[in-house]
Amino acid sequence: MLKNMTFLDEKKAGQLPVLNLAYIGDAVYELLIREYLLKKENVKVKNMHQKTVEIVRAEAQAKALNEIDSHLDKSESSIVRRARNTKINNPPKSVELADYRRATALEALFGYLYLSNNFERLLELFDLIKIKQN
Template identity: 40%
Template sequence: MRSWQEMNPLTLAYLGDAVYELWVRTHLLELGHEKVKELHKQAIRYVCAGTQARILHALLPDLEDVEQQVVLRGRNAKGSYPKNVDVVTYRHATAFESLIGYWQLTGQVQRMHWAFQQVDGILGEESPKEISIK
């Protein structure tokens, strides 16, 4: 397997998407949600591009230089995006997923858990903030 630096950031995002989705599903069960319809409704709230972009924005001030580089690569990756979300939001969501993929591939489980522990607080914020990445 190639190192994360040699990987296409969309490949990191592919992995990050799966890791984050598994965390969300497990987290919702831990919160006591049991009905499948409610689980699905809540999961959508966590995994939509707008939410992922908000999470990334909240984490940015605490990211290390190499993590910032991963985010920039993920944000700037060229690829298609869905029509139901603006391209900027989608690219920031991709950057978030790339960061999670990076943490997973490099075995930085504690760092990933640190980020996941902040998600509920971020979702509790009233309005999304403007996102700017160095």
Template identity: 40%
Template structure:
């Protein structure tokens, strides 16, 4: 993305946020239906979930906490959890995951294309459940993903 386009989009986003200040609690249908936006929200939700669990260990060294959290929320770990979770998905969750997996994403060097697409699918399902207000289901899937990752941790 060119810098001028970045500036334009950033300024537009800030203007929209200011406008939304007067319409608290609103969200656009487009954002809730866009796979990458769902994944963006799902990433934040899972990161918060993992951080809460790790903080609950009582360890107060941020470097240690960060290392552990990073292991849980990386694309590789999420990709390993997805096949287990998919056995639990409803039809609509499978559809959300499929759309997200097939979406156009820029893959970072830290993951393979397959891992990144799988992690995007996982995160999109979490975002979908959040926007649908299905908090119990969301917590259940995050807990399962956490357990799967915990079983496979190798330091």
């Protein structure tokens, strides 16, 4: 599937609207979490799904961004800052707005790295995130 995908250079990826980056980044981050759980857990799919939902919720993503924030380079920090500060029209009422903004920023960062074909850096940052499990 990825063989035929056309990636963007970092500049073009960075110029995309941050909510578009977050849209794809949400899927990338969830896929990484699912793969992580599949490799780490020997549990039923239903339980893996419940753990995935816990880990990808906005509060957990906001914490994940806090864990990698100090490791970001200038262009990555710029994406995060733009995404965190973007206007969000309909934030969920069940989540603190600050957490939702930080979660969106994490998703935008992962979308940016994915679209610019920077998988090595994407996985490097993902490895820095301490996934909490019950």
